[in-house]
Amino acid sequence: MNVDELGRPWTDSGGGPIVVIAADAAEHWRGTLPPVGVEVPEGWIWGAAGGPECDYDRACDPPVFETTPFGGFGWVDVHGQPVLVLDSEVRTWFVADAAGSRGGILVRSSADEADDDPGNVPEQSWRTVGVDVISLSDGRLYMFDSAYSGAADPEQIRAFDGVGVIELGAGRWRVDFATNGDEVDFVRFRPAQGEQ
Structure with missing residues (x-):
């Protein structure tokens, strides 16, 4: 599992979107592999014409999506659960809220001089x-x-630049998005109403 020098979970991609998926649904994400039970043409490999639509294809073109100057945010469904899609190849890390509170913010930035402090987002x-x-x-x-x-176990996911594990706790979580003037994207997780 990936943790940076500050102890923050992080990941990156090799060129496509990053997914943020509930641990109990992660084993159902197939990436560029064909969906289970779908007829696959003999000799087919991902990227070849005439094959099935894979989860990766859906992540590249989610039905719910908002473009940002830097990339964008979207959602796809996997095994009846929403999966967050973060477009663009960029380092993404999670900043937990201060001790004693629950939740935190995903930060996506590639510029060294950008203001990537979630506390500065109005x-x-x-x-x-x-x-x-x-x-x-x-x-x-x-x-x-x-x-x-x-995979159910993050250690079994062999993804480009590894896996970041976000520990929020069981319950319902509100998800909000923001982009600042430096084109840094943020995703905020807070306990949903009644879950504090």
């Missing part, structure tokens, strides 16, 4: 995109390169 900048609440029975989210297959 409250009026936060908005929802499609899904506004997710439910976590396990309490964890895995974030990794969408081209790779998931």
Whole structure:
């Protein structure tokens, strides 16, 4: 599992979107592998014409999506659960809220001089995109390169630049998005109303 020098979970991708998926749904993410039970033409490999639509294909063109100057946010469904899609190849890390509170913020930035402090995002900048609440029975989210297959155990996910594990806790979580003037994207997770 990836943790940076500050102890923050992080990941990156090899060129495509990053997915943020509930731990109990991660084993159902197939990346560029064909969906289970779908007829696959003999000799087919991902990227060849005439094959099945894979989870990675869906992540590259989610039905719910908002473009940002830097990339964008979207959602796809896997095994009946919403999966967050973060477009663009960029380092993504999670900043937990201060001790004693629950939640935190994903930060996506590639510019060394950019203001990537989530504390500097004005409250009026936060908005929802499609899904506004997710439910976590396990309490964890895995974030990794969408081209790779998931697994129940994050150590078994062989994704480009590894897996970041976000520990939120079981319950319902509100998901909000913001982009600042330096084109840094943020995703905020807070306990949903009644879950504090």
